[in-house]
Amino acid sequence: MLGDFYGYAELLDPEEQEILARVRRFAEERIAPIADAHWASTDFPFDLVPGFAELDIVGLGRAWPDRRAYSKLLTSMVSMELSRIDPSMSTFFGVHGGLALSSIDLCGSEEQKERWLPAMRRMEKIGAFALSEPHGGSDVAGGLETTARREGDDWVLDGAKRWIGNGTFADLVVVWARDVTDGSETHGSVLGFVVEKGTPGFTATKMEGKLALRTVQNADLTFEGARVPEENRLQNARSFKDTNRVLRVTRGGVAWNAVGAMMGVYELARAYALERVQFGQPIASFQLIQDHLVTILGRLTASIAMAVRVAQLQDADHFRDDQAALAKRECTIALREAVARAREVLGGNGVLLENKVTRFFNDAEALYSYEGTREMNTLVVGRSITGIGAFVGRAPERH
Known part of the structure; x- marks a missing residue:
């Protein structure tokens, strides 16, 4: 390969x-x-x-x-x-x-x-997974607004979710909501529910105007008195720590998505450089083009090495949040550079969809941001290596 x-x-x-x-x-x-x-x-x-x-x-x-x-x-x-x-x-x-x-x-x-x-x-x-909300991205753990209230054998869900992949057609949506039931043992905690398609009070609307991962059917979800039976509450989800167990696994997965996208644009740019003739010879023979290709391959190979180690740590059950954060951060940063260099190899043809690189160029922006932004993953790793959390700064003084 x-x-x-x-x-x-x-x-x-x-x-x-x-x-x-x-x-x-x-x-x-x-x-x-x-x-x-x-x-x-x-x-x-x-x-x-x-x-x-x-x-x-x-x-x-x-x-x-x-x-x-x-x-x-x-x-x-x-x-x-x-x-x-x-x-x-x-x-x-x-x-x-x-x-x-x-x-x-x-x-x-x-x-x-x-x-x-x-x-x-x-x-x-x-299936789909509904955590992000219109007002909550990086702060979703502390600012979760979707609520669940116990009524007899049912839970009543109210609120909204945003950016939910597969949300328009999923048969099962795992929804994370805060328990607001008076007197509940889990009052204030984040719980998980499986909401089935067709549940009254639950609607999904496709998000339009998206310029990355356009084939993914991201949806806005609304819950207006949606009743979910107790048997659909995930029985071992009792706090956001349980939600984070899922996220820890998938954050490493985004690093691999970035590796795959880098591999795709490297192979596209290499093939184009070998076929495209300018000044009577393939552009792959020019030093500056070879510099782009080798730099992409170098970033790709370094990213694979990090991602492989992530997988090995996961198999050994020694994988930590800060390791997931560093892998996601570095691989998506490398991807951003790789798609830009690949686009440059193709010149003006790089913005034509028929040459595919521009699709990866746009999709890289979504991978760069979701499952933890560069800034949030930086702070996760920064806290790990210094022992000092820097997530919240002092509010600016008002005069």
Whole structure:
């Protein structure tokens, strides 16, 4: 594989390498031919879902009755392969098989896992994850406004969520809300609920005008007296610490999405440089073009090294929040530079969608910001290495 310059995929065992090869073929043969058109139209390619299901790659990291648990390195490289062709489709898959499925797997009861996870694995039910809100991004932990109030055997949800991937069509939405029930043992705590499509009082509206990850169906969700049965409350989600267990896993995943996107633009820029002729020779023969290509490859290879170590730490169960934050920060910073250099290699042709680099150029902006901005991840790591939290500064004096 051109972008894997040091052959990190060879760290996988033979069976895992075959799974990764199947994902690569699917991405190249099924996703690549339609990615640009769907990105332009902002329509979701629902006809790809059966193909995803046939790959049987949902929940690779957990054991099932008929399938062993595979390494975190494999599940991470699956995200890389999808992002290498289309970060939108990798995001769709990550929301379903990562955020939504992991929420139920980590925070649900055994009965809830049996009820929902097999159908999610088969992609008969698609999941979404609803945490971000219109007024809460980085501060969502302390400023969560969506509320849940216990009434008999039901919970009543009120509030709004924003930027919810898969939100327009998901069968199951994992919604995080603050308990405001008087006298409740969990009063004030963040709880998780599985809200099923068609629940009265729950509406999802597609967000328009998005210029990155355009194929992802991000939605505004509203809850107006939406009643959710107690049996749909995630039984092992009792505080935001439980929510963060899910986020810790997926934050490392965004680093791999960035690695995949870098790999994609490197391969596109390299192929273009070998084919494009100026002054009677391929532009790949020019020193400045080679500098761009080598710099992209260097950033990519360094990012893969960091991401591989992240996966190894996750497999060893020694992975920390600050390590997730550093990986997400550095890989997405490197991605931003890589897509800019790739665009430069293509010159004016780099802004044409038909040459694909501009799609990655725009998508990089979303990866750079979601699952923790550069600034927030900087502060997480900064607190770790100094022992001093610098999240909130002194309010400016008023005169």
